[in-house]
Amino acid sequence: MLIATAAATQHWWRDAVIYQVYVRSFLDSTGDGIGDLAGVRVGLPYLKKLGVDGIWLSPFYPSPQHDHGYDVADYTGVDPVYGDLAEFDLLVADAHRLGLKVLIDIVPNHCSSAHPWFREALAGGPDSPARSRFHFAPGRGADGALPPNNWRAMFGGPAWSRITEPDGEPGPWYLHLFTPEQPDLNWRDPAVGEHFDAVLRFWLDRGVDGFRIDVAAGLHKHPELPDSPDPEADERSRDSVNPLAWNQPEVHQVWRDWRAVCEEYTARDGLDRLLVGEVSVPTAREHAEYVRPDELHQAFFFHLLSARWDVDAFRRTISEAMRDIAGTGSTVTWVLNNHDQVRTVTRYAGEPSGEASGLGPARARAAALLMLALPGAAYVYQGEELGLPEVVDLPDEVLTDPIFRRTGSRRFVRDGCRVPLPWTGHASPFGFTSGAGAARPWLPQPEWFAEHATDRALADTRSFWHLYRDGLQLRRSLPQLGEGTLRWLETPPQVLAFVRGDGLVCAVNFGTEAAPAPVTGTPLLASGDCPPGVLPGSTAAWWISDPATTAPLFPPASSPKGPTA
Structure with missing residues (x-):
């Protein structure tokens, strides 16, 4: 049953595909080795050609960069390393001329310890009303020497740090669920909500189409x-x-x-x-x-x-x-990756040899086609359309992730998915930055990035890029895709198959051995070689199935309950 109305289908976001731009690693226009807003503007035609509906920009606000912008010192500015407000306005205008929406990242849970509010709270002493904007609490134990509770920070260590008062005496503790440089804001203080109301309006007045929170x-x-x-x-x-x-x-x-x-x-x-x-x-x-x-x-x-x-x-x-x-x-808003996760090719490899054997890339391609066939919206992290694997061997001395600095462990380190994108050529910086005096990219790019450079991907019709582009074009042109219905099909073991709308079938073989295809005939689009009547292992495919002539080989299964099923 489908309850979407004509009015609902006019909301662009309901089935949009948004491309996440990690600004620092997208494209450097100044030669300092760090991506910037002007670089994003240069890359907009590339994203338009790919076929996405809009972009989400990672934080570009003034920041000490302890967590690469997620420690915000000013919510209504642009860090000079990324440009300025005039450059931001040009980016929004250019994106809109191309028909692309612009979402910006907003960080309301915490700010930077360099934010004027937190500095005011520290300088004001024990009776400062500015402290109510944060979570300050007395310590436990003798002389308050122990944290107020046993909470742990997401990035390692206690979630509390003790301050020293202006007179030099030990003071209370403040809460930080991530790092000490990111004090949590206290949303029970009305001033916090009022501030973010003004922040939203500031950026909406500059033409943004929304916020990733x-x-x-x-x-x-x-x-x-x-x-x-x-x-x-x-x-x-x-x-x-x-x-x-x-x-x-x-x-x-x-x-x-x-x-x-x-x-x-x-x-x-x-x-x-x-x-x-x-x-x-x-x-x-x-x-x-x-x-x-x-x-x-x-x-x-x-x-x-x-x-x-x-x-x-x-x-x-x-x-x-x-x-x-x-x-x-x-x-539903589907995602397979973002700036905090191991890249899909590596995550799906299954074992150290998986990437070399092709298992990781094959599964990542199949998963991408599956995601694009599901009802709802989807977000794609930059570089996924190039099939970039995780860079797992960055030297300790170049790692910048606060998780590594706080724990000494590489287990959850996120730098490997943030290495600057390869655009052209056969050696670093691969077109990410240019000029005779250009600095090295802020994270080193491995030699094998050449295999995934954008110019090579565009020239190879069998590349990840073309799979994403073709899937996005079909998603835009076929009425069965995007928002709508999903109906499961009965399948052999290891095969997942469903029908979208009136006759588009998507099937994924999660196994390594070939299985019968759910529809006769040649697929409309497949993540790998897919002969008629066969669905190879680690492969996804789409077919158009006319119930009157090419009915699915497998009968319908029970549908997931819900208004769009």
Whole structure:
């Protein structure tokens, strides 16, 4: 059953494909070895040719760069390393001329320790009202020498740091769920909400089409700041969260308020403004609470990203999303990667030899085609369209991720997916930066990046780039794709297959041995060689199936429950 109305289909975001630009690593226009907004502007025609609907820009605000911009010192400016507001305005104007939407990253959970608010809080002494904008609390134990509770930081170590008062005496502790350089804001202080209302309006007035919201489930903390029942959870996995510091019920009012601001702008000119949240919660049902009609428009569904390469895991994950998230009237927002995750080719390799054997790339191609066939929206991280693997052998001395600095462990280090993109040529800097006096890229590019350079990818019709481009073109031209219905087909073991709309069939073989194809005839698009009647291992394909002439070989299975199933 499908309940989408004609009005609903006019909302561009419901089935949009957005390309995530990690500005620092996209394209350098100045020769300093760091990507910038002018470089993004140069790359816009490339993204238009790829076929995406818009871009999401990682933080470019003034920042000490302890976490590469996610420690914001000024929410209404541009760090000089990335350009200035005039350059930002040119970028937005050029993107809009090309028909591309522009989303910017906003970081409301925490700011930089260099932010004027935090400096004021430190300088004001124990009675400073500025401290109410943050989570300051007295320590425990003798002379308050122990942290206020047992919470751990996501990036390692305690979630509390003690300050020294202006008179030199030891003071209270402040909360930071990531690093000491990123103090958490206290959203129970009205001044915080008022400030971000002004920040949203500042950027909306400059023409942005929406916001990607960092740590969208974490703004409110339990008011009593009690001990966590599992204090080590945050350090065991980046996907584990402290239930006392995340997903508190009060956070939903923040998104109602922000949605109202967006609706106010939409009422003026009829153009949708989008809120998409980074929502890390345990279940699809909890996820659905963030995309109710008066809250966020979208929230990244990370469960597909984290699902192991297994037919049952993927089917269960997709079914739960369709049942619980699409049931709100929103659409599911699918992702396979971002700037915090191991790149898909490497993640799916399965074992150290997987990339060399082709297993990782084959699975990554199949997963991309699967994602683009699912109902709803999708986000693609830069370089995924080039089939870039993770750079796993960066020397310790070049690593910049605060996770490494705080833990000494490379387990969750994110630099490997942030290495600057290769554009042209056979040696670093691969066109990322240019000029006789150009600096080296801020992270070193390996020699094998030459195999994935953009110029080579565009010239090879069998490349990842062409698979993404062809999938995006079909997604735009075929009425069965994007928003709409999904109906499962019965399949042999290791094969996942479903029907979209009236007759588009997508099938993925999660095994390594060939299986019968669910539809006779030649595929419309396939992630690898796919002869008629056969679906090779680690391959996905799309077919158009006319029920009157080329009915699927496999009968329908039970559909996931929900209004779009």
